[in-house]
Amino acid sequence: MTFLSWVVPFGRGAGSPRLQGRTALIRGVWFAGVVGLAGMRAAEVPAVVWDDEEERLLDVLAAGGGVAAREAACVRLQRIGSERVIPALAALLSDPSLAHAARAALESMPVPAAGKALVAALRTSSGDARLGLLASLAVRREPEAAPLLAELWAELKPGLAREGGAVSPEVVATAAAVFQTLGELEHPVVVPLLEEAWGTVPASLRPRVADALLQQAQRRAQDGRKSEAQRLFVRVRDGATVRAHRAAAIEGWIRTSPPAEALAFWEGAIAGPAGPELDAALRTTAELTAPQTGRVLRARLPVLAPERQVAVLDAWLRRAEWPDRKDVLGLLASPDEEVRRGAVAALGRVGEAGDVERLLALAATAGPEQKAARQALVDLRARRVSARLIDALQASSAEVRVESARALGERGERSAARHLLAMAEAAEPAVRVAVLRALSLVVEPRQLDELVRLAQQAPDEGRRGEAVRALTLACERLQLTADDPALRRWRQEVMAGPTTWRVALLAVAGVLPGDAAAAVLRSALEEADPAVRRAAVRAAMRSPHEGLWSGLVKAAGADSDEEVREQATRAAVRLASREGTRVADRDRREMLRNLARGASSVAQKRTVLAALAGARGAEDLALILGWLDERELRLEAASAVVKVAPRVGDAERARQALAAVATVEGDDEWRRELAAAHKAVDARAGHVTSWLGTGHLRVTGRGVAELIEAKFGPETLSRELRTATGRARLGTWAPMSVGLEARNPMVLRSDAPAALGVAYACTWVQVPVAQPAQLEVGHEYGIRVWVNDREVFRANTAARLPPRSPATAPVELQAGWNLVLVKLAQPGKPALFALKITDRSGARIPDLVVNPEVDLE
Template identity: 30%
Template sequence: MEVWIMERFGVIATIALLTGAAAFAGDAPTLDGFAARIVQLKTYEPGQSQALLNELQRTAVELAKDPAGRANVAEALAALLQDDKATSAARQFACRQLQCVGTEAQIPLLAGLLAHAELGDLARGALECLPGDAALKALRGAAGTLKGAPRIGAVNSLGIRRDPAAVKLLEGLLSENDAQTNAAALTALGRIGTPEAAAALLNATATGSGRAVLHDAQLRCAERLAEGGDNETAAKIYRTIGSSDRPIAWRLSALAGLVRIDGEKATPMVLEALDSNDACSQALAMRLARQLPGAQMTAALVQRLAKLDANGQVLLLEVLAERGDNAAAEPVRRQAEAGDDAVRSAAFRALVRLASADAVPWLTQRAAAEKGSVQQAARECLAKLTAAGVDEKLTELAAQGEGASRIESIRALGSRKATQSAAIVLKQSEDAHDGVRSAAFQALAVLAGPEQYAALIERVKALAATDSSAAEAALLATAARIANPGDRTAPVRSALQDAVPPVRMALLRVLGSLGGADSLAAIREHLAHADASVKDAAIRALAGTTEASAAPDLLGLAQKAESQVHRVLALRGYLRLAAATEDGARRLKMLDELLPIATTPDLKKMLLGGLGDVQDAGALQMAVRFLDDADVKTEAGMAVLKIGAALVKKDRAAVSTAAAALIEKAPDTAMKDRAKELLAQTERGGRGGKPAPNPDHKRSEEVKAEKAKQAPHGFKLVSYIDCGPETSDGIKDGPALRLAAGESYIWDDAAHVAPARFGSVAYDNAQVVFDATGLNPRKQYRLGFSWWDYDHDDRAGSVWAATGQGQRETRLLARTALPSQAGRHEKPAEKTLDLPRELQADGRMRISFRKEDGANVVVSEVWLYESEAEGTAPTNTQAAAPAQEPQPIAAQPTNPNAEARVLILTGLEYPGHKWKETAPALAELLRKDTRLEIRVVEDPAFLASPDLKKFGAIVMNYMNWEKPDPGEAARTNLKEAVAGGTGLVLVHFACGAFQGWPEFVKIAGRVWNPRLRGHDPFGQFTVDIAKADHPIVKGLAAFETTDELYTCLEGETPIEVLAKATSKIDRKDYPMVFVLQYGKGRVFHNVLGHDVKAIVHPPVAELYRRGTAWAAGLSPVK
């Protein structure tokens, strides 16, 4: 190869080869430089640095933008691919690059490699990526002549390319006596999706596991045809499948497809499915009925309403509501009048869209008469009813209705915010009936406006002698809708004139809440009122004011009020005003003015009790003064701790001084220990430190220019943060970095050892987090950073990257000791790491620097490089490969003391089961058993990974609802893992995974049978312990839970039932928790846990903790 390259590209390559120089050091890559580096790649072996690979890959893409350049690059790669002296790794690299930059000239070479043991798949991938018929012809030739895996690969590629010319060839392969070839041909025909492919698939037959492949291929073919506008052929396939004896899942998929293309014509088939005894058929039929308009469908649905069980009725009522056909209103109303509470509630919810205004009188009667959830549903119906004329009907009933129905009418007007009814509702606030008045005032809090304000004041006055609280609340809510403060307070002050004491008390309360100088003046006038009750109301109103000018009045009352209660109220009010004062000097002066009044132990305690709520250095200093006072030493210490905890991040110096004083003077050991802990929080930064200064823009720009020059070839600098002074930087509407978690600090004496930028840091006791946003999913990014252990000799950290919301995470840098100036006189370290592109699909990434050892974690600088070129999406073979490492939902702490590793497998579920919420809840509750190390993977394909057998137990929070299971390899691997001793925990609907796999029944003990009734209506029931001596449930008692009581499990495998529940529908007992042995593996099956609340319910959570430990081979109870 070297001779060929020298002849083709000349002396430049020779020079580069001899010197080993980077031929891409210039601004633009060259073809000669590429050729020279290709020569160097010849001896590459796995495990060596990948820098050369990465550089060649980027350069190949850049050069290939030009057609001539692409041809030359492809020619060089082809030469390496043919070189027998090149290492296998080098040849694989060349073949992989041809997938991106290959041309027709390489097709013969690639076709000749299709049967190669190491290069065959890569060569096929390159052919698959090459456009045009020549590559397809090569693949067709391979599919017709090769045998075994190479032929199957070629068939798969023809399907992926949707090659219509391959149909006849593929149809011929269906007669081969090889199941894998048959399956590949069927799948490819389905992907091609032409009428000819459809004919071949309809004529095809299959047995055993091949039937499922055939059914899938036929459905996929129909989808392709429909996408292309050939509805007639697609419908033919769907009807063929739907009328066959195939498994229910495929027939239902066919029905759904038929509805998409035939619309109303599919009504009879949907109704037939609705009449089925099969739960899945009924559920799908109801979903499809939403999409089919027309009176015929409405009538048919209503006719079937009475024939269904409670669950079916609830679902069907939701369908009728979504359809919105008013013809269903009367039957739905009858359904709401009697029967199961869940069904009646669903009927009321449906009436929101179905009922007319004529139903309002009946709805108010039901809302008044019903109880519990049904009453709530009826009230919500009134509040949300969409028909015309509802507000008018409710207003009429509010004025003229009778009894409880009238109350419900008024309540509904408030819920509907029907402001036009405010005058009528105001009139009802004068009613003699307490319930009517209460409802009216609650509604007026929403409905009343300036027009009703004066009348509401009169209502407060009229009720002051009894109970005016509801009227006062309505008045204050209305005042909030009046723009001018004077218009709020003037009518209330006017009403105070000549008012009797009860009225004065009520109006003073209102003025205290309204605030403002006018209100304060009126309150002051009553502080010395002759009537004790009025005086009390005035003092309480003053104590609750937010007016700063009230401080002298409150201070005087705190010192001289006759009542201890009033002194306490005044002091608290004064302290609240002091805490709200923004001027620090003024705030300190206000606090100092309190000292003269603290003359007795009781007054001092009162002062210190209020002082603890003031987050101010002056308050902290005042509390410290009282540490020498024996009467209140404990109270003073508590105040110091409380204020110090609130100020520790704002004013470390003040807190440090106060904590040191408390350590010296604390009245007991416990308080001294707390003071030491507080002091430790102030000592994070070490010697010579202080909070970081303002940003040094000149220094930052100079460093950015330097970093830009240092950018790797093909990359540019897009963000730089000088940690400490800066917290964010980036390009507008483009890539940016922002400090999301961490504090700023500076070692101000570090500048004599290293440049100043290394001495300012972001730090935290656990992790410093940066959010990267505005990322281009098709570009590559590199993270740069510097760190330094200036003042200690023990810091170590790691670096992690996660998706924007933390669902998936990967470690970029393992535990690494920071260079230490204090211990080893080392200089700061700068590092650059590649960021994984698969984590930035949504344009965001979270980067975390985590403490592995030492006082805390520190980072001096972070910066971000972006590739100038966009990359290509992963190939199909790459995308289909099972994950080899768990992809966590959130950060996953390691547990070095763990006795067993537990994998939570999730990522797919029935839509009603929210795995993104339940999986983290499971992980959190299981981590409470410190013997377990928990890992979460949200890719079911991980079941095929050899790493599966490295776990002590697998927790399956997974059900492949309308998706295929992960495949034969995954099933076999799971079976072997459990049989070999790995424990298995099945969570709730995991019993429905792997439909159609007979062995799963033996592994799980009991599985979901969709033909059986699914479960009782979601609600409360009792779980009884069935085998009290089993270690998992030993000591546990029967408990109540709100969940789904499963009645749909089936199987003949011997199981040991630990807990059971009795159905409220058929009064039969059903297993809720059971265990069994499969080979050497323990299986714990718990069908409880429909949602997060059900899973974290203490007795259920305890069952999962114990059951998982038992499945992992540990004692259930720690």
Template identity: 30%
Template sequence: MGPAERRVHRRCRCQPLPRRSLPRTLAPVKGGTTMLRPSALCLLSSVLCLLSSAAVAGEAEEDRFIAILKSDRPPNEKAWACRRLKVAGTVKAVPALAACLTDKELAHSARYALETMPYPEAAAALRDAVPKATGLAKAGIIDSIGDRRDKEAVPLLGPLAADADPQVASSAAVALGKIGGPEAIAALKAARPKAPEAVKPAIADGLLLCADHLLRGGDKPGAAALFKEVWAWCPIEDRLKAELRTDEHIRTAAMLGVILAADDPLPLLASGLAGSNRAGQLAALDALHELKGEAVTKAAADQIAKAEPKVQVALIEVLGQRGDAAAAPAIIEATKSAEPAVRVAALHALSFLGDPASVPVLLEAAAKGEGAVQETAREALARITGKGVREALAAQLSKPDPAIRAELVRAIGVRRDAAAVPALLKLAKGDDAAARTAALRSLATLADETAIGDLVALMRTAGDEDAAAIEKALAAICSRSKRPDACAAPILAAMKTAPVPARAALLRALGRLNAPEALNALRAALGDKEAAVRDAAIRALAENAGLEAAPDLLRLATEAAEPAQRVLALRGYWRVVALAAERSAEERVRMCEAGLAACQRPEEKRLGLTELAAVPHPAALKLAEALCADAAVRAEAEAAAVRIAVALLGAQPAEAKAALQRLAAGASNPTARAEARKALDSLTQFVGYITAWQVAGPFRQQGKESTALFDVAFPPEQAGAKVDWKALPPPADASLAWQADLAGVVGGDHCVAYIRSRVFSPKATRVRLDIGTDDGIKLWVNGALVHANNATRGLKPEQDRARAELKEGWNDFLAKITQHTMGCGACIRIRAEDGSAIDGLKFEAGEGR
């Protein structure tokens, strides 16, 4: 893009299609003719038929759009027809579009269609409309002529560049510039003396566009002369006060063109950067984005020291964007500037140049600088890359300055350079306290299992501050390790002889490991004679242990020596109960019942009720209703009971409905009362909907949208495939219990989720299935596909209907739901064939026994 085009808005135009080589099915023969290979005859015949059919369909569409333009249809419909003809129109549409050019409401829509049509008739229609149009419509038509680069329009546009209407004159001037050529240049020069002041900037823009055409065509002398002529139009006293002028962009574009058209642009570049004229400075800076080569970089970098501070900042930023290390020496020198803004710009630019010589400079600024200088230096150290940079950073580790070493270690951690771990471990063993602390922080981010032995050894003699940092590093390594056994072995070995504080710290780190060895060690430590060790073991179990530690935590909740430890253990127990979501409902109820029995304070009971509310089981409902008698947790117990009852509406409809009726009538919690009533209302309205589901997914394939995934058989459709099924929680809104809400499962767009349920029927019967989905669905009943609809839609009840055979007893339902965008869900209601409700249906999440 040339300098003038940066300043003049230019719309995209359709380009002619490139010529393509002959298809492989065509074979050239002697004499220049072409013959078909026999294998291609059938294919070509089919293609020709398709193209013929498409042409007929396209012609019919074009006729329909033309008819709309000729009718008395409202303007918005005619504008729509113009937009369609822009894509589908041929030369046949030109007269109908041309007739709209003089209509103020349709002129712009019509010209947009005509300006991209590759027909002489379209160009002629636009030219013919100019004398008939007025105001903005006329200016717009002229714009379209310019976008077409219609040379035949130059005689028409030349006089209009001095038109009394400034909008028309400005459009004509810019259009002449887009067309270009000697005639357009002459017309613009002739119009300038007669044009009002408001139009002269547009004439200058037009001439700059003409100069761009010359420059791109290889006529550098002609382009340079025209750029200089536009520059010279402003008197020198005005050029020196560029910041006061509103047409600065013209002078900037002109000088940029002068620089780019010069055989040797470097002197002009240097004088522009060193000068005091703003337009010249801006042009030189802009030229740095266009001119390539190390010589250009060096010439610009030499001007940093000579330029005023605000130009220095801009110049340094541009040199940083060029990414040429040849600028590094001058930019490094600029980091010593007395101007904070220049120092910040230089430090920022160094991060993009990848020069190893920048490393000591950045470290010095990070260690000794303040505010924005220090922050920018730190960011640059984290970002800088390039050959020799890593080695330059490593070389600085031997520097005696503690502040620099600390910044270096900090940078290594942020850069996540694992190769630096040995050097960091060496610093962690050194005498410099600041470097030790920084090294340990970086090790927490970078180190793996191989560093545990060294860290454990350091723990033996570490002071309190270092010990805390070592513990954090060990905990971080253990948390992310995929080899828990490799982590556990050195820690367990060290615990045999470590002093008490170190043993306690090692236990807390050990608790981050999901490994049998770690759990056994924590259990053994519960009986240690040292209180600090016992306390560390309890905390590690409570904060990090897995589901296997549930019995230990429950026992500690009643037997621990200190009240604080009992509270900690009970809270840990409820954390572990939450991890049991994949266990059976019966087991989860037992865990909740045991935990609630151990609770002494309302706070712990509330934690237990949160977990109990997620268990859809009659025993859970009974337990929640029993706790409604406890005034301290009545509100939470009532809310839990409502949630459990809603989840049980499918599997235990009678019990669930009775509980909801009791809660709707007598709950003291207004919110629980309202939710119970809402659920009862929904129960009446949506009886027969499956309300107990398990879910698997999401499943995706790269590059495929939801409709393409519809027929992809993922593991839930594959016999014997391993599938991770999970209970699907009921919607938070009790009135939506009839829906399977999958929005929280799919986690994005274009994927598939599967849901399954078991339906109990008191007798064998043929049923009607009322189905609603967001988006598509495949549904199997007892292994037989009964419905498929590859839809993209929002969920509404009864969007589809299907028929199925239910056997007496339990029946397996499996549904595949596609997710396009936004929400995702499904609802399936079972009815008798005549649409009536079926008594005795029960629903249970899972698959057949």
């Protein structure tokens, strides 16, 4: 038996009524992932019975084999070990190579005997092993360790007494760890020991003792032992050298004091000098519970230093009862900007309608309070605030009108819409822009026609643009589709209105979902008037409609107007490349190739090059190489080659492409990138990276173990894979995406929703003469591999990628074409696998040719 034979937990799923089918699978996959079973040779894994597992693990520990096997046994016992494995684990605590794994297992085991074993080991341990034991005892909060720690401290003390002399770093580190552990333990010896140490330890260890005392104090405070907690907080407060420790102790003291006492202390500290008392007071302001707190805050706030006023005001607003408006108004005249800003912000919470004018005046002035005032106008929740803001739309100051419009918009005040519409043609540009922006936030669907009218009647293009922007934003906010009845007038005008109007109104189509918007844009792309076509491609730049593609590609290649061609190129690339696109990879490539072929200007080519730099096909590489000779594009093309080559399946073509760009003159960074690309291509050479994939086939109610055994079309009718028509009968086969990692070269990405399912990949490899060969397989979850219909590899467990120690399987390749078929079963993720074909020594087969799309008839 190898050590690997016990690590797979499927056996329990198969044998236990508690865990069956899919649940067992999930558990297996996750266990395998979490304990890091990389490199597991799945072919060696037989079915196992859970009940025997512990026994087998003990056998592994007793056998005294390799470190890796025993370490893996410890990792597994961490999860399943019972009391009977404790002696075996304890015996390893003194083994430097296994102490960590054994300790980790014991630390997690929920039985007292595990704690006892850790305590016992402490007596004979040293160095890092001892520090580890101390950490584990702390995590377990093992009270039985306390007396032993007291002994250990007594042993360490003499070594620390030579203050200023040579003190062993190990002694210091151990003493620090002892105190840290004592902080976690609840035992009668602990606090007296810490208090004794508090007065005697060297300065370097005092923070550790302070930390431990604070832990003990906090625990007592939480348990309701307030007087004990207070005593410890006071000890730390009076003796700590670190400001943070003193502040923490004072904070604890405040929280455990009677409310009136805490408030009295706070009142003194908040007005006292900077230091831990003040830090603690600031942190506890929001938590004071004495009934007189509001009165004290009110009395203190005006006389505090500015930075404290800001902090106290901030904290006061977090309390259940807020400051009164007049408390805040008093701070508005502060000479300190930060205080004034804080007061203005607070006014947004406690102010009333009468404050609107004051806030508008501040918002309308480019002073330090402007931002806070604008927010306060949005936050004000008192009655009649909106009415005052609407009244302010008639103010004599344009700045005030701007701010009132802004506030009404951001407050979403629908009742203001008609007032704003009446001002939408104001003469002052700033007012008009603010009003239109506000309208976009408050208009209702029935009022959209008014915005269309504003666009139509605009005296110039700039004002028409302003109105259309408002209409566009309103449509986005209202989540309207293009066929919404509220947009009837827009549809009429955009389809049949005068050209000027149509050009402006087309922008709206770019943000509207629904087929009607796509139809509007498609139609506009065909118009004779170039102004309309330009407007259409500009709108398409924002459009989510993938159906616009063909029209955009056509315009990019054939439109008579250069601007249309360039914008159409950008819009098409954006549609194909944006995150979450539903465009299939194959279609995207085809589109990019068409764009590349049709590109006539440097700008167009640049756009396509940028998109091609994310591609992964040999044909994409060829397209890019074609632009190397163009002077303006040479560097960008070379850069794209360096990005694409490592992702191309055919290593030889990738190498040739890199060689072609080697003469390009670039800086050091460019040289480094080129070298890295060469390295990546070399690393993946030998991996079979050209595949056709199908799936994944979503299957519910069955686990991976079942799915990997169940037969689906491709494996029952493998002869069909010989031809394109045969493959078509077995489903849709598409070229697979190639992964980004050099050692993880294949990634099947399915557009299907993640679910338990099955996928197949196939390819053909050609060798000139029959020969023995070897497969190296990296995989996740379930996998089977057939070569020429003969199964050569199977695993239905997890092995994390990239394969650090890939599984291997011998194969016999026949002269000519050999069919390689891979089946993958996975629980709801894109399937990952890697496959390399080498000779039996692991060396590359020089004449091996891969072609997944070969047609053998």
